[in-house]
Amino acid sequence: MPTSSTTRFEILPSNQPTADSIRDNILANPGFGKHFSDHMVNIRWTVDADWHGHQVRPYGPLTLDPAASVLHYGQEIFEGIKAYRHADGSVWTFRPEKNAERFRRSARRLALPELSDEDFIGSIKALLAQDTTWVPTPSSDADECSLYLRPFMIASEAFLGVRPAHEVDYYVIASPAASYFKGGISPVSIWLSSHYKRAAPGGTGFAKCGGNYAASLAAQKEAEAHGCGQVAFLDAEESKWVEELGGMNLFFVFKDGRLVTPRLTDTILEGVTRNSVLTLAKDEGLTPEERPISIDEWREGAASGEITEVFACGTAAVITPVGELVTENERIRLNGDGGNDVAMRIRKKLLDVQYGRSEDKHGWLTRLV
Ligand SMILES: *Cc1c(COP(=O)(O)O)cnc(C)c1O
8 A cells, every 4th residue: 555655765776685494383373573574764854954764675784883872871762552453464563653652742852853754654554565474474363472562763973972863763663563561461560669669759750761661671680580471660759659660651440430550750651552552441431531640549559449450451462460569568459359350351352453353443553455
């Protein structure tokens, strides 16, 4: 489906594309983030020439000057978005305009140039036109395979002075992904970081940048040492307000049908999944509430049965029920077996739209191929 936004890309096809049999083997068991499709997008930016040199070219190592400022000062942003194959073979993506908008917001915070929505969405279409065969075909409704797309932007100028780079590169790479949960969804244990903070007011918490992830890894190690798969972070000022996980937003289901998620501030990353869950919750007759929620409210609500479910959400894992919150001196478990009905219901609704199994009544899908 060529469109005006894809025609400006020069196509340099790989002369060593992956053999069909090898690709089929990869797609049968892709894991996550381990295998990459045959091509990638690159668009260059310079302070003098703006965005130019739109290309789809063979996937491969970058040539980067050792003085490239991204390697020293971390001037970098990224996105995560998926391509889904529908039953009729067509390929779609989910709310790419939200990712494009967030990418521009992240760029402004990191003093990087803004990429237009047309180039962002056009780059995904151009890559998918070339690498359509890399989008796995679900074997059943429970098979949540997809092609994970990773747009990113780096300061590539060779310069050690500290200022926004005058040369920047944008890339998109694609990686086939299996269902996040193999063999059924089981609630995760979450470590509450009492020492480390993810984001501070005025900082980069709302931007999707590598630096936020680099800063979360020590806490992630701590989590793993305590048998937990993820970390929850509290606010930096009072250590009282629940913010989010390292890469997922949090929701709390209340007995009376309220669905609470922390209100957006500059220390919380606005997830596309979070935004979609808020909309779907209303369709489900729940009452969404965006407001501060304290760790005490979590503890007390879990003990009293007021809170019946906790779940995390993001593009990669969709929706993950949270089984328990582990801290230095306690384990906060929900009182009673909620069964995570609400989380699983919203999860299914979201996946049904993404995989084209139900009506896209909010106009969330964009056809790629
Ligand atoms: C990407 C990300 C999320 C989830 O965003 P989605 O758009 O739903 O994938 C949540 N928190 C952080 C810190 C993130 O980087």
